[in-house]
Amino acid sequence: MSNKILLFNPKSAINKYRIPNSILNIAASVDGKYEWAIIDGNCELDSIKKIESYLSTGEYKYLGFTVMPGPQLRQAIISAKAIKEKYPHTKMIWGGYFPSNQPNAVLYSGYVDFIINGPGDNAFPNLIDALENGTPFEFIKNLIYKNVDSKVIINGKEDLLDQDSLPPLPYDKLNEFYPIPKFLGKTYLGEKTLAYHSSIGCPFTCSFCAVVPIYEARWKGKSAQKVYNDVKYIKDKWGADAIEFHDNNFFVSEKRAVEFSRLIKDENMTWWGMARIDTMSKFKDSSLAAIREAGCKIIFFGAESGNNEVLAQMDKGGTQTGNQIIEFAERLKKFDIIPEYSFVLGTPGPTPEKVQAGIDFEIDFIKKVKHVNPKTEIIIYTYSPVPTEGSEMYKQVLASGFKFPQTLEDWISPAWESFDLRKNPLTPWLTAEMIDKIRNFETVLNGVYPTVTDIRMSTLKRKAIKMIASLRYKVDLYYYPYEIKLLQKIWRYRQPETQGF
């Protein structure tokens, strides 16, 4: 068996293909040293067959999967199991958010051999070297493995690397497997939208966030110049006209954001990224203006809650407040930047009345935000706990009797799959009526203000739904909004909450 590496991005998107950045970074980490190939499950009808077409050559010894929760996990589990049964000598290595946060379920499944916990830029080549040379695993940072006694060993974490020093992403080679234009899809931002990841981690420690256990409040970004060079390369070669920045927190550094804006300004590209309200509230007017002039039309913010107590409970960094959320939505109007605010409803409370009052408060608050800036895009999630041990919220979650799945296959039971999509929280403190209220409010709100990110819905259809939903919205009547649901179904309304941004 030769020592080639096959990297697989299990299916995660229905029709919006994006550059598979996770495995492309891993390909870059071994490029020139080991031969590699990429399979993108988003572009394949039968991924297992495709994987087998490589493995049956006998040349591929290593199989790397990137895995995030939700539908991607489903295809990852089904294909890993089938492949490992047929090719037991293949070394199966998983990376990405799911295995990093759930190592026991993954390694005890019996079909995954190693996990890369967080960044794989050094860990992955080091692991392959160790396997090739028969050297020990214990000094490989960011590696999780089982020792001879089948005990799961979590090695220490590596310091975050200087992002500019990483090898260039092998776009041209990816283009040989799948033509790059296939990944540059039409979105509300542009005709050919590029997905780019310019920084890793996040400096904050929100208690519900899956980034925290992996990055532990660390963040490192590529320089503005490096980001610009990469974007420009793809623009010139394949015609990208818009960018989705996939960073957890693109706007951590005001200086970098402004520098990038200065560089990209004349390229006539539209772009989008994720940020924090408290961080960006501190940006100067001139910076916000520069960002908008450079083509940034819409920014995603985790507003989470309008209630200061809940914000503190979520450890939202301490400086974000309800007032700030509203003021900032209003301030952005002046710059013509659309704030896309996500809220988390249904956080735990000591009594059912308190939980219900919390939901009502948020509904009222969202209406206030819409009032000051009707263009604000609202995304509503129901609170889904992540195991961030030690946090106040985590303690409350465990005290309520909530349990995480134990085995890998439990994670793809239908109930857990919709939990991952943040739709069905399975949380003991939420009653069916409370969940209905959240959903129904969401339906009415989406009726009054259909998202701009849905490029298929015509103005006429929007107007028709809006008229009907407004009647309910005005008088807070959210029960059984079947007529709105029906229209949304007929006109196939796109929901960013479940389909990703």
Ligand code: B12
């Ligand atoms: C792009 C993206 C998507 C795309 C998928 C695109 C694709 N692959 O085709 C879309 C929009 C479809 C999507 C959807 C969802 N996503 Co998503 N997504 C992301 C996002 C923004 C970027 C991922 C990425 O490309 N990163 C760039 C690479 C370079 O970083 P990386 O993945 O961390 O990779 C490094 C390491 O992790 C490691 N590594 C990763 N993979 C591998 C593989 C191997 C073999 C090795 C060795 C190492 C390794 O090495 C890499 C380089 O150092 C992340 C957040 C983020 N900023 O990472 C969320 C994120 C992964 N998504 C998340 C979620 C929850 C979802 C959804 C389930 C829910 C939702 N509503 O968004 C949906 C449903 C997914 C589905 N249908 O299966 C969460 C996961 C949270 C968790 N609990 O684990 C994240 C972290 C966002 C967040 N902060 O909440 N998503």
Ligand code: SF4
């Ligand atoms: S600011 Fe966003 S990415 Fe950072 S810890 Fe909080 S939720 Fe996670």
